[in-house]
Amino acid sequence: MATIRVYKDEAHGDLFPRVCMRCGQLANHDVPQNFAWMPPWVHILLFAGLAPWLIVALILRKTMRVTAPMCDRHRGHWRIRKLYIGLGLLFWIALAIGLIAFSDQLPEDAVMPAFAFGIFGSLFWLVVGLFLVNGSIRATEITENRIELSNVHKAFAQAWREILDEEREQRPVARRPRR
Numbered sequence: 001m002a003t004i005r006v007y008k009d010e011a012h013g014d015l016f017p018r019v020c021m022r023c024g025q026l027a028n029h030d031v032p033q034n035f036a037w038m039p040p041w042v043h044i045l046l047f048a049g050l051a052p053w054l055i056v057a058l059i060l061r062k063t064m065r066v067t068a069p070m071c072d073r074h075r076g077h078w079r080i081r082k083l084y085i086g087l088g089l090l091f092w093i094a095l096a097i098g099l100i101a102f103s104d105q106l107p108e109d110a111v112m113p114a115f116a117f118g119i120f121g122s123l124f125w126l127v128v129g130l131f132l133v134n135g136s137i138r139a140t141e142i143t144e145n146r147i148e149l150s151n152v153h154k155a156f157a158q159a160w161r162e163i164l165d166e167e168r169e170q171r172p173v174a175r176r177p178r179r
């Protein structure tokens with residue numbers, strides 16, 4: 001897996017190679033994805049409380065929309081993760097509310113197993129979710145004018161570099177700083 005850099009004026013994806021960002025095979029879908037990023041140190045503020053963290057995170061959070069070429073198999077690369085997280089969150093919240101509201105109506109010997117299922121099940125779900133997000137194509141930096149994406153297939157990164165080199169040769173006056 002590789003890391004690529006995309007400038008804001010390239011994020012529409014028209015210049016991208018027709019190569020799937022995930023597997024390097026032929027891409028036949030253009031998948032728009034909103035990436036978000038904030039400096040990692042922001043999370044240290046969680047120790048100071050939820051409110052300071054939230055305020056700084058909202059100020060420093062940067063987003064960029066990139067239209068990524070994807071193959072048939074990977075067109076749902078981000079959607080499937082969002083579903084896993086969104087539906088999972090709904091399920092565990094509903095379960096927690098249900099358990100708290102109806103715990104006195106459960107048979108006595110079912111209360112402990114039900115709570116244990118809730119606690120260990122949601123922890124397991126969370127760990128799997130972290131692995132899924134960490135392994136996905138994600139932003140490792142976003143600035144005013146560019147985005148860095150990691151977990152991109154190296155065939156895509158290679159083809160993208162060649163396109164940029166070619167473009168730079170055609171325009172002797174550098175449009176962007178050399179990378």
Ligand SMILES: [Zn+2]
Nearest residue numbers: 020023071074
């Ligand atoms: Zn693919």
